[in-house]
Amino acid sequence: MISSAGKGRKFHVHLVSDSTGETLGEVMRASVAQFDGVEVIEHLYALVRSPRQMERALEEIERAPGVVMYTVVSADMRRRLEDHCQKVGIPAIAILDPIIATLSGYLALPPSSRAGAQHDLDAQYYERIEALNYAIMHDDGQGGNLEGADVVLLGVSRTSKTPTCIYLAHRGVKAANIPLVRGGETPAGVIGLKKPLIIGLTASPERIVQIRRNRLLSLNEDRDTEYVDDVSVKDEIIAAKRMFARHGWPTIDVTRRSVEETAAKILNLVNDRKANGA
Template sequence: MDEIRLIIASDSVGETAELVTKACTSQFNQLGKALEIIRLPYIETDENVDEVIAVAKEQQSIVIYTLVKPKIRKYMKEQLDLYNLDHVDIMGPLMTILTEQLNESPLNEPGMVHKLDEDYFKKIEAIEFAVKYDDGRDPRGLPKADIVLLGVSRTSKTPLSQYLAHKRFKVMNVPLVPEVDPPETLFEIDPAKCIALKIDPNKLNAIRKERLVQLGLNDDASYAQDQRILAELEYFETIVSRIGCPVIDVSNKAIEETANEIIKIVTANKSFKL
C-alpha cells in the first residue's frame, strides 16, 4: 500500500494532537511501516501555516492540527480547503460548541494543558517535600523550603505543612523542644520565610491531654503538665526572638485560616517566588 503521511501542526508542542493521532492509527493493522508522522510545533503566524501547507502539498499529507487562536485556525482551514488537502481540526469544533453553551470566550492561550500539568507536578513535589522534611528530621531541607514552620508539639505544624503543600508551597516544620537545640541552619536562612506558631498554654494543655487519652495514656503525664508547657513556650519565645520571624497565634484558628495568614505573609515578601 502507499505510504500514509500525517502532519501534526500545533501552536504548542503538539503532544495532544499526536496522542490522538496515534490512538486512531493504532486501530489499523495495515499501516505499520507505511505510516509517517511529522510534528510541526509552534504554528503561531500565517507564515508558519504557509510552511505547513507547503510540506503537505509536496508530500500529499493529511494535516491534523490543534490551533487555539481563531485567526490562525481560520487561515489554516482556508488554505487546506484551497489546496484540497485532507485535514482534521481536533480542537476547533469542540471549542465552538463550548463557547456557545457556556456563553464564554475561550482563553485562546496555547500550551494550557502543559501549564496545568506543571502545576500538578509542582503540587506533588511540594507534598513529597513536606513528608520528607516533616518534624525537622533533616536540616538540609531548610534552605530549600519556601516556608519553615516553628512551634512546640501540637501546634498543627504537620497538617499545616500538608495543607500548604497542596497550594504548591514546599514546607518544612521544625519542633522546638528545650532539650534539643535547633539546627544552626535555622538561624542562617531568610527569617522572612519562617513562621512561628504561638498557642495559648491553657489551650495547649487541653489539646495535649486529649492526645494522651487517644494514645491510651494517663492525661497527667509531664507532656501535658502546666509547668512543662510553660517551659516549652518560654523556650519557643527565646528561639523566635533570636530568629526575628513573624508569629501567628493558632490558639483558636482552623487550619485553613492559619494557612491563609501564612500565605499572605510569605507572598508579601518581594523575594519570594512560587
C-alpha cells in the same frame, strides 16, 4: 417547594460532577459553614459523563431529596439533571455558571466546555506533587538540608505544624517543620538559612495542654508528665516566643485558627516577602 431542613436539622446535598467533584465539595462545605446548627449529609457522584451514570445519580437524589449542586459541561446531561430536579421539586445549583459567564463576558472569549478542564495536568500540578513530597520528607525535623524549602515552621508539640505543611503543599509551597524541645535553644538546622521564610507557631498553654491530653488518651496513656503539666507547657511556650522574637521571625498564634486560616496567613507572609524582593 418546601424545605425540610432547618436549624438543628440534617439535610442532604448531592454533588454531581463530570470531573472529580473536588471543586463542588469545597464550595459546598464553605457555604454550609455559614449556617450554625445544620448538619449536611454529603452524596458525591463523580465522573458522571454518560446517561446511565446520570440516571443512577437521579435515582439516588430522588431517594434522599435535598439540594443538588453540579458542575456538568454536556448540555444534554445538564438538561436531564435540571429537568428532573424541577419535576420533583429539588433545587439544582450550577456552581460555576455565574463565574464562567462573568469571565467569558470580561475576556470576550467563549468557555472551552471541557469536562474537568480545571484539573488538566500542568506545571502547577507537578509543583504541588513536588511540594507534597517535600513536606512528607521534611516533617518533624526530618530530611536534613532545608535550604530548598519555601517555608520552615517552628513550634512546640501540637501547634498544627504537620497539617499546615500538608495544606501549604497543596498550594504548591514547599514547607518543612521542626518541633521545639524544652530548653529554648534554636534548632541547628535553621541557623544560617537564607532562602526559606522561617515562621513560629504558638498557642495558648491551655489549648496545648488540652490537645496533648486528648492525644495521650487516644494512645491509652493517662499519666501526668511534664508534657501535659500546665507550668511546664507555659514555660515551653514562653521560651519559644522569646526565640522567635530574638531572631525576628514572624509568629502566628494558632489557638483560634483553623489549619486553613493559618495557611492563609502564611501565604500572605510569603507573598509580602516576594513583593518586597526578599
